[in-house]
Amino acid sequence: MVCGKYGICSGGQCSCPPIYFKPIKDRQPALGCSPITPLSCEASQNHSFVELNDITYFTFSSDLTNTDSETCKQACLKNCSCKAALFRYGWNPSAGECSLLSEIFSMIDNDQEKTHYNSTAYIKVQNLATLK
Numbered sequence: 001m002v003c004g005k006y007g008i009c010s011g012g013q014c015s016c017p018p019i020y021f022k023p024i025k026d027r028q029p030a031l032g033c034s035p036i037t038p039l040s041c042e043a044s045q046n047h048s049f050v051e052l053n054d055i056t057y058f059t060f061s062s063d064l065t066n067t068d069s070e071t072c073k074q075a076c077l078k079n080c081s082c083k084a085a086l087f088r089y090g091w092n093p094s095a096g097e098c099s100l101l102s103e104i105f106s107m108i109d110n111d112q113e114k115t116h117y118n119s120t121a122y123i124k125v126q127n128l129a130t131l132k
Contacts, residue, residue, distance in 0.1 A: 003015075004030060004106065005032040005033065005034070006035070006107075007030070007105075008108070009106050009107070009108045009109070010109045014032075014106075015029065017033065017050050017052060017123055018050065021033040021035055021036065021050075022034060032106075039125070039126050041080040043126065047124050049073060049124055050125055052121040053120050054109060054110045056107065056109075056115065057099070057101070057121070058108065060086060060097070061099055063098055065098075066096075068093060069122075071098070072087045072096070076122065082100045082101065082124065083101055083103065083104050084121060084123045085098060086101065086119065087099075087120050087121075090116065093118070104123065
């Protein structure tokens with residue numbers, strides 16, 4: 001929670017994911033970020049992901065195991081309440097773990113030397129081009 005919703009903690013600093021997100025208050029990055037365009041279940045065909053490499057989450061509970069990143073992302077797209085898919089794997093990207101999040105609090109840089117796994121966060125966003 002140290003960087004608020006959608007915030008990324010990196011080297012003690014808070015930031016927002018690129019393009020689709022803005023800080024809630026520019027001068028207080030620890031308050032977190034908000035999506036520029038809110039997710040809409042009615043327009044779920046227009047959802048896509050912002051891919052954040054080497055980002056992990058403070059807690060990780062596997063919803064899918066022995067899976068790949070594409071299956072993980074598709075599972076999140078099919079579930080309207082899913083706001084992000086976290087994918088991590090050790091040496092085999094086809095046999096990873098997937099966690100589907102309905103709420104996104106602070107994310108953090110993945111230090112592979114400590115965690116011994118690769119981690120990618122896929123944050124669901126509403127495509128901007130589809131909205132008038």
